[in-house]
Amino acid sequence: MRAHHDKFTGMEAAFRLSWTLTLFTVLGYNAAFGAGERPMMNAVVAHEYGAPEVLKFEEVARPEPKDDEALVRVIASGVNPADPLTLSGKYAREWGTHLPLIPGYEIAGIIEKTGANFTSLKPGDAVYGYPTFGGGWADYVVVKEWEVAPKPKSLSFAEAAAVPMGALTAWQSLVDAGQLHAGQTILIHGGSGGVGSFAIQIAKVRGARVIATASTANQDLLKQLGADVAIDYTKQKFEEVAKDVDCVLDPVGKDTLARSYAVMKKGGIILALVAPPDPEELKKREIRAVGVWVKPNAKDLSEIAQLIDAGKIKPVVTKLLPLSEAIAAEKQAETHHTRGKVVLRIADEPKG
Numbered sequence: 001m002r003a004h005h006d007k008f009t010g011m012e013a014a015f016r017l018s019w020t021l022t023l024f025t026v027l028g029y030n031a032a033f034g035a036g037e038r039p040m041m042n043a044v045v046a047h048e049y050g051a052p053e054v055l056k057f058e059e060v061a062r063p064e065p066k067d068d069e070a071l072v073r074v075i076a077s078g079v080n081p082a083d084p085l086t087l088s089g090k091y092a093r094e095w096g097t098h099l100p101l102i103p104g105y106e107i108a109g110i111i112e113k114t115g116a117n118f119t120s121l122k123p124g125d126a127v128y129g130y131p132t133f134g135g136g137w138a139d140y141v142v143v144k145e146w147e148v149a150p151k152p153k154s155l156s157f158a159e160a161a162a163v164p165m166g167a168l169t170a171w172q173s174l175v176d177a178g179q180l181h182a183g184q185t186i187l188i189h190g191g192s193g194g195v196g197s198f199a200i201q202i203a204k205v206r207g208a209r210v211i212a213t214a215s216t217a218n219q220d221l222l223k224q225l226g227a228d229v230a231i232d233y234t235k236q237k238f239e240e241v242a243k244d245v246d247c248v249l250d251p252v253g254k255d256t257l258a259r260s261y262a263v264m265k266k267g268g269i270i271l272a273l274v275a276p277p278d279p280e281e282l283k284k285r286e287i288r289a290v291g292v293w294v295k296p297n298a299k300d301l302s303e304i305a306q307l308i309d310a311g312k313i314k315p316v317v318t319k320l321l322p323l324s325e326a327i328a329a330e331k332q333a334e335t336h337h338t339r340g341k342v343v344l345r346i347a348d349e350p351k352g
Contacts, residue, residue: 155308191221261278
């Protein structure tokens with residue numbers, strides 16, 4: 001443990017040094033030659049694909065919104081389990097990822113300016129959302145109208161930044177694909193995670209009975225979120241408890257998915273987030289499966305915000321870290337064992 005801690009501390013020191021040197025370099029350049037015409041901003045940038053260590057803190061040109069875009073001043077940005085996979089470049093072609101890459105697919109902030117055709121929101125509005133191609137780990141990001149919605153009034157910006165991707169994934173899985181309704185039973189794997197924690201709450205709003213799995217340390221959280229049955233997967237097999245369920249939400253894959261087929265009733269549906277179910281098993285057991293790929297959706301975000309402000313859904317924020325700790329946040333995301341969400345603070349919460 002000591003060697004690991006020393007390595008981690010050294011890595012953080014190197015990151016901060018890179019940040020400082022970059023900042024001094026840019027400031028020195030501007031002082032000598034005059035600031036460029038385009039405004040600059042701070043951002044966490046990857047110029048190559050790889051592990052979290054490829055991230056660098058730099059000053060880059062602030063983006064300018066096109067006619068159908070708005071410029072958002074970012075207050076906070078969420079960290080997701082999928083972020084390290086995006087950073088790795090493994091699916092760059094499929095996902096449309098390009099270098100240089102600024103991560104950050106969940107944001108909460110304030111609209112700074114809008115393009116001529118961006119009419120649903122105006123400068124000064126507090127918003128939250130999911131920029132399709134990231135960019136949230138920066139002072140500013142440009143967004144399309146369908147990517148953002150008014151921020152839930154009852155949440156801080158940091159709390160709101162923990163919502164978009166996880167809540168949209170759960171919403172589009174349970175409501176759109178699964179059409180979950182009252183009287184049904186759903187098994188939610190990874191109930192304490194970024195998607196699972198929202199899925200439990202959305203399922204309860206829909207009137208379903210919820211069985212959820214998590215480790216020993218997160219059993220209390222499952223109950224707080226509204227799970228009817230909490231299973232400690234480290235001590236008990238979920239198939240010993242869950243029987244004849246209508247729906248399974250699987251953000252895990254592998255053995256967890258393979259063991260899920262047997263707990264379902266005929267006509268049931270598997271909502272698969274990370275791995276395609278076995279067609280033979282589906283056919284044999286007369287069940288269905290839908291692969292869910294989350295998409296930005298302003299209407300969904302608005303409905304989720306209404307439920308949040310009504311007290312029916314709440315985000316779970318485990319850590320709030322400064323942007324300088326982006327590497328540490330990305331490493332935590334790699335573990336896939338985060339309770340709720342980690343959020344990066346980009347700027348201070350506005351007063352008033």
